[in-house]
Amino acid sequence: MTEDVVRILNGSTFVVCDRRGDIDASPTDPTGLFAYDTRFLSRWVLTVDGERLTALSTDDLQYFEARFFLVPGTGTVYVDAKTTVIRQRAVADGFIEQLTVFNHDVEPVELTVRIEAAADFADLFEVKDALQKKGSHSVAAVAGQLVLSYRRETFHRSTTVASTQPAEVDEHGLTFTVHIEPHGSWSTELTIRAVVLGPGERPLRSTTAAEDVRGEMLENLDRWVARAPRLTCDSDSLVATYRRSLIDLAALRFSPIIAGPHSLPAAGLPWFMTVFGRDSIFTSLQALPFAPELATTTLRVLGDWQGNRVDDFRDEDPGRILHEVRYGELSAFQERPHTPYYGTADATPLYVVLMDEYERWTGDAGLVREYEQELRAALRWIDDYADLLGLGYIAYQRRNEETGLENQCWKDSWDGISYRDGRLPGFPRATCELQGYAYDAKMRGARLAREFWDDPAYADDLERAAADLKTRFNRDFWIEDGQYYALALDADGAQVDALSSNIGHLLWSGIVDVDRAQAVAGHLLGPRLFSGWGVRTLAEGETRYNPIGYHNGTVWPFDNSFIAWGLRRYGFSVEAARIAAGNLEAADFYHGRLPEAFGGYERTLTKYPVEFPTACSPQAWSTGAPLLYLRTMLGLEPHGEHLVVEPALPVGIGRIELLDIPGRWGRVDAFGRGMVEVGTGADGGPPRRPVTPERRA
Amino acid sequence: MTATDDFFTELARRGHEPMLRRLSATVRWDILDGERIEHRLVRIDHGDVRVTESDEPADCVIVAERAVCDDVVTGRTSALAALIRGAAAVDGNFELMVLAQRLLPRTPGASEGRAVAAAGAGSS
Numbered sequence: 125m126t127e128d129v130v131r132i133l134n135g136s137t138f139v140v141c142d143r144r145g146d147i148d149a150s151p152t153d154p155t156g157l158f159a160y161d162t163r164f165l166s167r168w169v170l171t172v173d174g175e176r177l178t179a180l181s182t183d184d185l186q187y188f189e190a191r192f193f194l195v196p197g198t199g200t201v202y203v204d205a206k207t208t209v210i211r212q213r214a215v216a217d218g219f220i221e222q223l224t225v226f227n228h229d230v231e232p233v234e235l236t237v238r239i240e241a242a243a244d245f246a247d248l249f250e251v252k253d254a255l256q257k258k259g260s261h262s263v264a265a266v267a268g269q270l271v272l273s274y275r276r277e278t279f280h281r282s283t284t285v286a287s288t289q290p291a292e293v294d295e296h297g298l299t300f301t302v303h304i305e306p307h308g309s310w311s312t313e314l315t316i317r318a319v320v321l322g323p324g325e326r327p328l329r330s331t332t333a334a335e336d337v338r339g340e341m342l343e344n345l346d347r348w349v350a351r352a353p354r355l356t357c358d359s360d361s362l363v364a365t366y367r368r369s370l371i372d373l374a375a376l377r378f379s380p381i382i383a384g385p386h387s388l389p390a391a392g393l394p395w396f397m398t399v400f401g402r403d404s405i406f407t408s409l410q411a412l413p414f415a416p417e418l419a420t421t422t423l424r425v426l427g428d429w430q431g432n433r434v435d436d437f438r439d440e441d442p443g444r445i446l447h448e449v450r451y452g453e454l455s456a457f458q459e460r461p462h463t464p465y466y467g468t469a470d471a472t473p474l475y476v477v478l479m480d481e482y483e484r485w486t487g488d489a490g491l492v493r494e495y496e497q498e499l500r501a502a503l504r505w506i507d508d509y510a511d512l513l514g515l516g517y518i519a520y521q522r523r524n525e526e527t528g529l530e531n532q533c534w535k536d537s538w539d540g541i542s543y544r545d546g547r548l549p550g551f552p553r554a555t556c557e558l559q560g561y562a563y564d565a566k567m568r569g570a571r572l573a574r575e576f577w578d579d580p581a582y583a584d585d586l587e588r589a590a591a592d593l594k595t596r597f598n599r600d601f602w603i604e605d606g607q608y609y610a611l612a613l614d615a616d617g618a619q620v621d622a623l624s625s626n627i628g629h630l631l632w633s634g635i636v637d638v639d640r641a642q643a644v645a646g647h648l649l650g651p652r653l654f655s656g657w658g659v660r661t662l663a664e665g666e667t668r669y670n671p672i673g674y675h676n677g678t679v680w681p682f683d684n685s686f687i688a689w690g691l692r693r694y695g696f697s698v699e700a701a702r703i704a705a706g707n708l709e710a711a712d713f714y715h716g717r718l719p720e721a722f723g724g725y726e727r728t729l730t731k732y733p734v735e736f737p738t739a740c741s742p743q744a745w746s747t748g749a750p751l752l753y754l755r756t757m758l759g760l761e762p763h764g765e766h767l768v769v770e771p772a773l774p775v776g777i778g779r780i781e782l783l784d785i786p787g788r789w790g791r792v793d794a795f796g797r798g799m800v801e802v803g804t805g806a807d808g809g810p811p812r813r814p815v816t817p818e819r820r821a
Numbered sequence: 822m823t824a825t826d827d828f829f830t831e832l833a834r835r836g837h838e839p840m841l842r843r844l845s846a847t848v849r850w851d852i853l854d855g856e857r858i859e860h861r862l863v864r865i866d867h868g869d870v871r872v873t874e875s876d877e878p879a880d881c882v883i884v885a886e887r888a889v890c891d892d893v894v895t896g897r898t899s900a901l902a903a904l905i906r907g908a909a910a911v912d913g914n915f916e917l918m919v920l921a922q923r924l925l926p927r928t929p930g931a932s933e934g935r936a937v938a939a940a941g942a943g944s945s
Contacts, residue, residue: 323907323908432840433912464899
């Protein structure tokens with residue numbers, strides 16, 4: 125079905141339509157014009173002389189515009205194509221559609237061109253769940269415009285449709301009576317605006333002048349690509365993947381209401397074009413060497429929205445970083461908790477991690493000082509609010525039992541956390557990667573306190589707490605007979621003993637004792653976890669293992685990119701290169717766009733990575749994965765005012781140059797050559813090689 | 822007296838909000854009470870807070886019915902929910918509206934979402 129749908133967007137406004145450009149949605153069908161998490165058009169159907177049209181071709185010109193070449197009639201053979209139609213559409217605060225009808229005949233023609241328009245104003249959540257509306261709809265023709273409205277108490281949304289050519293407007297659409305000379309054409313520009321109205325009918329946000337939008341967006345995309353480091357490389361496929369990632373990341377940028385013109389990465393296209401704490405932070409981390417300004421906005425917006433009170437409905441605590449923000453009707457009436465919703469256990473420590481990593485790259489000490497209180501509050505949250513087991517670990521359990529999230533770690537499906545025998549633990553749950561993030565946050569927080577807040581005593585406290593956490597963690601989570609870390613502690617503080625990819629994040633955070641790193645790396649590249657394309661979320665042999673289980677056996681590029689980074693941190697550069705090579709080779713099968721996840725089947729079995737079906741593509745943290753692989757393979761690491769380059773690249777990549785890498789050093793270049801033999805397929809354990817000393821753990 | 826009055830009285834007494842140390846700005850609340858509009862101008866100077874009944878221009882102006890203000894102050898609704906519901910309007914800097922929520926009472930139990938009545942703040 126995905127191939128039959130055209131999606132274009134601009135920030136959180138997006139259009140999903142068929143290949144003709146038509147929208148003909150049922151209550152549960154996810155097509156339409158969406159903005160502010162609301163469907164502002166559920167019907168937008170073009171007819172010529174009462175007939176629907178057929179697409180000859182459809183071009184996605186840019187992520188924000190598409191062009192549809194159409195002929196009247198819906199037959200499979202075009203017997204009479206004397207009339208053709210072009211719709212060119214760009215998303216703005218709604219969209220702008222240039223509609224042109226051509227007469228290819230030697231005689232003049234009279235045509236009736238009609239656009240049917242309707243809006244159900246469904247909340248995105250309603251589109252998923254097919255809920256009934258509680259407010260009332262109205263339609264009016266005002267000064268040649270069609271105005272579609274929805275009201276529920278003070279909640280007011282409206283869609284206006286205007287045309288540059290005069291139209292007969294009725295409550296179901298616009299009709300044009302058109303006369304076209306031989307070999308002539310007729311054209312009109314339709315402007316559709318999605319408006320959120322506040323008290324006194326005033327728009328919540330001022331709209332941009334429509335005619336400027338397209339030019340601005342094109343210029344903006346060119347600037348974005350030009351500003352990023354330039355990659356030249358013997359591997360054409362890597363160059364193509366890199367370019368795809370940059371453009372997709374541009375599309376995923378999103379300006380929340382409070383950020384003005386600045387943008388941060390939203391989670392995924394199109395249904396998750398909103399602020400997600402976890403996804404925005406991970407993607408900003410991945411993109412730091414390429415587009416550090418994304419991290420700036422992420423840190424500002426998440427910092428400003430930091431939790432302030434104890435609110436069970438929103439799972440909010442003082443110091444907690446938000447999970448998700450939504451602007452739809454159900455959120456407005458608190459039938460959903462997303463204004464904002466805080467139910468995530470990892471975004472808060474990761475916020476501190478991102479700030480420190482950001483400063484190490486950019487040297488932006490100003491932001492570290494400006495957000496000192498937020499960073500301190502985030503660190504306090506770890507100890508004061510997250511220790512639900514009373515064991516000194518971050519654990520989660522929702523307080524909003526009706527509409528809150530049950531699983532507040534990244535593996536958030538209902539069965540994503542299990543014991544080896546398949547049982548599911550009760551709540552609270554303390555998953556292992558959360559403890560790694562907490563350790564890293566404390567260590568990095570200590571550096572910030574010492575270097576920027578002039579508070580060495582606090583820095584000492586944090587380091588002591590981190591050291592203590594590391595000792596306890598290595599005692600409580602280590603499974604001696606399996607030689608790996610437990611996936612979680614359950615409500616009784618007992619080990620949830622499945623072998624999972626989460627242990628790779630522990631390397632990234634530095635919480636793994638050095639003498640255990642070899643065993644962890646061995647598992648990650650061993651036959652139970654490594655498929656040949658990447659590391660599975662759950663190891664083969666665990667009861668719930670399923671190569672197409674969402675969090676129980678699939679391979680997630682985002683997950684793998686952080687695992688590879690972690691392996692390098694502990695000196696396993698060959699192993700990191702193997703994972704990078706496997707994932708990047710998989711990207712070739714998707715034209716450079718890594719999906720959210722693909723099947724965990726053995727590489728030698730399927731020969732190609734089996735895509736896991738998801739609604740969102742591209743997904744921000746999958747888009748960011750190739751960027752993080754570049755960083756990891758080139759061994760890019762800030763040291764003081766300098767960027768250290770220490771390449772360990774798979775042989776298939778050949779010669780590589782990454783030019784103009786931005787940072788506190790200005791712009792520098794990195795060069796490398798593929799020297800690491802990575803092989804293919806899971807051949808049972810990593811190559812044996814001497815372990816180089818860990819860098820920062 | 823409603824929860825909103827109690828809030829501003831308590832805020833004036835508090836005089837400082839550590840979570841706003843990085844901020845110097847003015848936020849004005851225009852509280853609609855039938856035909857009347859009450860103004861509360863809050864000057865924030867590196868976290869020091871001063872409250873006056875003034876309609877001077879401010880960097881951010883929040884306009885809402887008294888009942889809506891009461892709901893936000895007591896935690897029955899969030900400022901963002903009120904805003905997208907069309908029950909409140911913001912003029913000027915949106916970021917300040919977000920940060921101004923740090924002035925609200927933080928006491929556990931005083932803001933347990935929609936289901937909990939106005940505990941902590943005085944009854945209306």
